[in-house]
Amino acid sequence: MENYENIKVNFDSFIQSLESDADDIEFRKKSFNHFLTNGFPKAKDEQWKYSPLTKDLNKFLSVEFSKSAEQNFPEELKENYDHYPIVFIDGNLQLDNVQENGLKIVKNEKFLKSVKKEGTNPVLNFTNAFADEGYLIEVEPNTVISKPIVVYNFYSNNFSSSFVSAKNFILINESSEITIFEKNIYNSDQEYLITSNTEVFLAKNSKLKKYNVNEENKHSTIFNFTKANLDEGSELEHFTFSKNTNSCRDETIVNLNGKNSFASVSGIQSLLDSNNHEIKLNINHNEEFTESSQFIKSALHDSSTAAFQGKIFVDSQAQKTDGYQLSRALLLSDKARFFSKPELEIYADDVKCSHGSSSGSIDDESIFYLRSRGINEKDAKEMMIKGFLAEVIDKLKDDRFKKIFFTKLGHDSENV
Amino acid sequence: MIEITNLKASVDEKEILKGLNLSIGKGEVHAIMGPNGSGKSTLSYALSGKEGYNISGEIKFNKKNLLELNTEERAQEGVFLALQYPTEIPGVFTKNFLRTSLNSIRKANGKSELNAIEFLKILKEKSTELKINDEMLARPLNVGFSGGEKKRNEILQMSLLEPSFIIMDETDSGLDIDALKIVSNGVNTLRDPDRSFLIITHYQRLLNYIKPDFVHVLSDGKIVKTGDWKLALDLEKEGYEQFVN
Numbered sequence: 255m256e257n258y259e260n261i262k263v264n265f266d267s268f269i270q271s272l273e274s275d276a277d278d279i280e281f282r283k284k285s286f287n288h289f290l291t292n293g294f295p296k297a298k299d300e301q302w303k304y305s306p307l308t309k310d311l312n313k314f315l316s317v318e319f320s321k322s323a324e325q326n327f328p329e330e331l332k333e334n335y336d337h338y339p340i341v342f343i344d345g346n347l348q349l350d351n352v353q354e355n356g357l358k359i360v361k362n363e364k365f366l367k368s369v370k371k372e373g374t375n376p377v378l379n380f381t382n383a384f385a386d387e388g389y390l391i392e393v394e395p396n397t398v399i400s401k402p403i404v405v406y407n408f409y410s411n412n413f414s415s416s417f418v419s420a421k422n423f424i425l426i427n428e429s430s431e432i433t434i435f436e437k438n439i440y441n442s443d444q445e446y447l448i449t450s451n452t453e454v455f456l457a458k459n460s461k462l463k464k465y466n467v468n469e470e471n472k473h474s475t476i477f478n479f480t481k482a483n484l485d486e487g488s489e490l491e492h493f494t495f496s497k498n499t500n501s502c503r504d505e506t507i508v509n510l511n512g513k514n515s516f517a518s519v520s521g522i523q524s525l526l527d528s529n530n531h532e533i534k535l536n537i538n539h540n541e542e543f544t545e546s547s548q549f550i551k552s553a554l555h556d557s558s559t560a561a562f563q564g565k566i567f568v569d570s571q572a573q574k575t576d577g578y579q580l581s582r583a584l585l586l587s588d589k590a591r592f593f594s595k596p597e598l599e600i601y602a603d604d605v606k607c608s609h610g611s612s613s614g615s616i617d618d619e620s621i622f623y624l625r626s627r628g629i630n631e632k633d634a635k636e637m638m639i640k641g642f643l644a645e646v647i648d649k650l651k652d653d654r655f656k657k658i659f660f661t662k663l664g665h666d667s668e669n670v
Numbered sequence: 671m672i673e674i675t676n677l678k679a680s681v682d683e684k685e686i687l688k689g690l691n692l693s694i695g696k697g698e699v700h701a702i703m704g705p706n707g708s709g710k711s712t713l714s715y716a717l718s719g720k721e722g723y724n725i726s727g728e729i730k731f732n733k734k735n736l737l738e739l740n741t742e743e744r745a746q747e748g749v750f751l752a753l754q755y756p757t758e759i760p761g762v763f764t765k766n767f768l769r770t771s772l773n774s775i776r777k778a779n780g781k782s783e784l785n786a787i788e789f790l791k792i793l794k795e796k797s798t799e800l801k802i803n804d805e806m807l808a809r810p811l812n813v814g815f816s817g818g819e820k821k822r823n824e825i826l827q828m829s830l831l832e833p834s835f836i837i838m839d840e841t842d843s844g845l846d847i848d849a850l851k852i853v854s855n856g857v858n859t860l861r862d863p864d865r866s867f868l869i870i871t872h873y874q875r876l877l878n879y880i881k882p883d884f885v886h887v888l889s890d891g892k893i894v895k896t897g898d899w900k901l902a903l904d905l906e907k908e909g910y911e912q913f914v915n
Contacts, residue, residue: 618721623757626718627771627827628745628778637770641761641810648761648810665766 256293260316268319268384286383289376304561304593306530307377310475310501314447317384317417324410331439333404335654340389340405344442345418347387356397356430362388362423377477377503381449385421393430395457402433402654409474413442422452426460426488433463433652440471449477456488458512465655466494467662468502476502486512486541491651494521495659496531505534510544510575520549520650522643522663525558525590532561539572539605546576551646552583553639554590561593566609570601577605583613584642640665671696671866672835677727678891679709679716686712688891689727694835697863701877702870703902704888705910710870711754713888714839717868718751719744731835746778750833752824754840759811764823767811768793772830796829800856818849825856836860837868842876854879874906889913 265286269279294311295302302308327341327348340359341348352359373379393399409418426432456462468476476499482490494504508517523531537546552560566577583592594611616638624634640663647659672694679687686709694700704710716725719741729736736744759767773783784792797807800822812820821841828836838857842850857867857880869882877885877899885901886893887910894913895901 617757620757620759622720622741623753623759624762624767624771625741626720626745626751626753627767628742628775628831629770630742630774631740633770633774634742637762637767638759641759641763644761645810665761 256312256315258290258293258315262290264317264319265383268386272386282383285379289379289383292376294380295376301375301534301563304563304595305503305532306501306559307475307477307503307532311377311447313445313475314416317447318415319417324412327406327408331406331408333435333437335402337402337404337435340391340403342387342405342407342420344408344410344413344415345387345420347389349389354399354401356394357399357432358390358392358394359403360390362390362421375479375505377449378451378479381419381421381451381477381479384417385419385449385451387419388421388423390423390425391432391434392425393427393432393460395427395430397427397430399430399432402435405434405436407436407438407448409440409442409446411441411443413444413446415446416444417447419448420450422450424452424454424462424464426454426456426462428457429459430457431461433655434465435655436464436466438466438468438471440474442474443472445473445475447475447477450479452478452480454480454482454490456482456484456490456515458485459487460485461489463491463652463655464493465650465652465659468494468499468504469497471499471502474501478502478504480505481507481509482517483509483511484515484517487514488512489515490517490519492517492519493646493650493659494533495647495662496521496523496525497662498526498529499523499531500527500529502530503532503534507536507538508546509538509540510546510572511540513541513543514545515541516545518547518549518649520547520646522551522553522646523560524553524555524639524643525560526555527558528556529558530560531558533563535564537564537566537577539566539568539575539577541569542571542573542575542602544572544575546578548579548581549646549649550581551643552581552592553586553643554583554592555586557587557589557591559591559593561595562611563595563597564609565597565599566607568600568602568605568607573602573604575602575605575607577607579609581611582642584639585613585615586639671698671732672868673728673730675728675730677713677716677729678725679712680724681712681722686891687716690888690892692886692893694866694868696866697861698884699861699867699869699880699882700884700886701882701899701902702868702886702888702893703872703874703905703910705913706872708888709891710872710888711839714751714837714868714870717744717837718749742774743778745831745833746775748834750828750831750836752821752828752836752838752841754843756812756820756824758813758815760813762811764809764811765793765807768807768827768830771827775831792830797826799859800826800829801852802826817844818846818852821845821849821853822856825853828860829856834864835866835868837870839870840872841869842871842873850876850879874902877902887913
């Protein structure tokens, strides 16, 4: 068993420095004690078997909080279209005043609206014990927010802490719509741990498009947890673009609680060197006539490793549900590895569920076809890899972000 | 223009082409007909440089030995193979593929690459002739294309890349009469004193629309008979039986 004495000391001094109410302190203490019972996850735990975090988290047996002095977010990193920014600089939240009817963006003070229940996930408990920043986005009923919100998580060269933790909250009320784009920028060369817990509530007939970009995280270790609860007729489109990400676990839980709710959770990951990235999805069909889709594609170079654990759960009362899951990986070197664990747990008898998983190398016939048109082998392979990943982007519903992600991939679609 | 001498090709010790000789002059259209298993597709792959074959002999093309060039270098020299079953490539968009292909060939030949505007102008012109609409060009390469659309897309590539030697491997297979007419018209407009064709086909039907200068019969890896276009009619009537050992 690892020695958690240092973390205990860290936690005690953190709690003392915190200006918070008794309820909040109590919840943090409970979460922390829960975390201590088993400590950081181990590879022998089925839920963490393929996770890079089982070895990397032990680098953080002592966590250091020191708020950096960095105040300025480099203008050139801002997206070049009209949007509402939310900026975290080295973990500190900076907000602009938002002047739009029906939209509220504030600090997630004391996380009052969050569900305060400690779970069995040790890293989530750890996050809930320590998280001291976060945003709250709320859209009032019957409001369509046309400008996207862009969340920048920026880690500057001056960043000197070893741990940042955030707890965010997104509430979309009845018949409202919004698009949120979350972008991580890692300039710091430090070794640090980032954990986040984002809770999403989608009320009746509301729509959320949540897109994430995670690129080149250098020496950081990342745990991103998202839980979305969907009421009747609501829709979630959740997509994550990961490139050269290492030591990272993206975990998403979706609860389809209302009839005719729909969730699409998709992602692409392009990994190099000894990158190690894990995606874990749990889609719970808790009500009848619910629909879900999971679509993950991985392009694995060098000795990179990717893991995908995707589960479709169908409750006994969730008849007429439709659950789909597909994961494909391109192994671009003999040393690249892909672990896939699709799971179906179905208690209803009138459902449509399908899953597929494959891994393989680039199709020789396709390479021959491209080369026979004068395209050299290297470019042909590049086109194939980009094309392979682009298929996930092509299914996104938002044209603006489709274009943004195609460009990120270096892939032209209708633009030649 | 193309001089094939004693061409042999084998896969896993099995010899498929057994010393094939063929000479195609500038601007000539040659047809190769033959029964199943005679080596027709292998010939097309040997000419275009597909990997996986053991090949010996010589293929002289514009004074170069094609066997010393890889697939893309042959394409850049002006060799074009229209496939019997064009490959579907999800995620690679047709327009983008066409521009990359054209620019790769232009670059290899010391010409400037075309920018988007220049390219789209040429594409518009060529695709309209072949009744290929914008919607089709916006789709991923050959994905969800009908048999006819795939073949028209092959002809469009020929017309854009302007190769000097075109090999057509059973282009007529799976085409209805209307599609066959569009494809044949496309090919006929590309006939040119500087461009040679090798049309590989199982049936004589295509040759009603594209009239060859010479017809060869391929059997058991060798050319066993050569004649003019009337030979195709005889074959249609009497079958390949007489040439099979």
